[in-house]
Amino acid sequence: MANRVEPIRSVKGTRDLLPRETALWQRVEDEARRVFAAYNFREIRTPILEQTALFARSVGADTDIVSKEMYTFQDRDDESLTLRPEATASVVRAYIEHAMYNEGGIHKLYYIGPMFRRERPQKGRYRQFFQIGAEVLGSDHPKIDAEFLEMLALLLTRVGITEYQLLLNSVGCSKCRPQFVETLRQALEQVKDKMCGDCQRRSVTNPLRVLDCKVEADQPIIEKLPQIIEHLCAECRVHFDHVTKELGDRGVAYQISPRLVRGLDYYTRTTFEMTSNVLGAQNAFLGGGRYDGLSEMIGGPPTPGFGVAIGEDRLLLMVEHAGVLKADDGLDVFVAWLGDAAEQPAAQLARSLRQEGWRVESNYEAAKLKKSLGQASKLGARFAVIIGEGELASGRYQVKDMAAAQQVEVERNQIAPFLKEKLQKGSH
C-alpha cells in the first residue's frame, strides 16, 4: 500500500462551518442586518489585522485579553501586529482615521466577522469565534443606551429566543471611578493575601479587574467588596437612573448586577451582558456598554460611544436550541429529463426558474426517472418537473409535488407561474 501522508487538521480552537450549519448562520445574520437597518445602523468592515498598540491602549494592557489571549506577531518589517480580539477599538480607530466626526451627528455602525482570542477551547468558546457587533458614536444620551437594548431584544425575538437575562450595571466615569478604585484598593489591602496571584497583582495595578476574577475560592471575598454602583457621582447616577427608567418605559426587563465591570478597560457608565441557561459555563452570549473615553485613549477627539458584541457562535447554539428560526436552504425544484431530446428544454426551464430566484437542480447526465427522482428527494426538493418524450410531444410537463406524492400535467409555458403560486402558498 502506498504511504499516505498525515492529513493536516484545522488549528486547535478553530472550526469549519459546513453548509448544514452556515444556512442557519446566514438566516441569523440576515435578521440581524434587517433589525440594524430598522434602527438606522450601517455596516462597517475593518481589517482583521491591527497594530498591537490599538488593543493595548483601549482594551487595556492589564486585561486577560491583552495580557494572555492575543495572537500577536512581529511582521517582517518588525511592526507588531495582532489578530483583532474584538472590533470596538477598530471601529473607533476607523472613525478617527476617516474623521467621521467631521460629518457631525450620531454614527450608527455594525459589523459581522471573526475575532481571535487564545482561550482554552470548550463549549461555546473558540480561539477563532464570530461576533455580530454594533456601535453608536457621538452621543452620551441615556436614550441611546435604552434604545440599543430595545433593539437587541427585538433581534432576539426575531431569531426565536425568549429566554435570557439582561444584566445591567454602571461603572462610573473618569470623575467618580478613580475614587471608587481607591476605596476598592483599600478594601483589597485587607483581604488580598487570601486571594489568587492574579488578584494580588491586580489589587495594586488595576483593582477593578479583581471583580471579574473567575477563581472559585476568591468569589466569597469578592462578594463582600464595595460596589461601584453605590459610589457613582451625581451625573452618573442621574444617567443610570434615566437609562433604567427608559428601559421600564420600553418594557425591556433587566436585573442590576453590581459586579458586572466587564473584561475590557474602556467602559464608562452603563455596562451590560445577556446570559442564557442553555449555554453552560460560557453563559454570556453578548456584552457591551458605554465607552465615552475610548476615542481619546487612541488619539481621537472626545466622542461618547455605546455598543455591543454578540457572540455569534453562542447565539447559534441558542437559536438551535429554541428551534424557531429554521434554515432556508431546501431545493425548490428538481428538473428531471429523460432522453437526449429533453436535455435542452430542461436546461431552458431550469434557467428561467433560476432567473426568477428559485433554487433549482437538474440531472447533468441522462438518467433513469427513478434515479433522478431519488436524487430530487435526497436534495429535499419540493417539486420535480419531469420532461420525457411524451411531455415534449404534448408540450405539457409532469409536475410532481414530492411531499404529497401528487403529479399533475402543466402546460410548458405555465410551469413557472404554476410553481410560483404553489411555492408561495407553502413556506416560501
Ligand code: HAM
Ligand atoms: P466581550 O464581552 O469581550 O465584548 O465579547 C462579547 C461576546 O463575544 C461575549 O459575550 C461572548 O458571547 C463572545 N465571545 C467572547 N470570547 C469568545 C470566545 N473565545 N469564543 C466564543 N465567543 C466569545 C467585546 O468584545 C466588546 N467589543 C463588546 C462591545 C462592543 N462593547 C462595546 N461595544
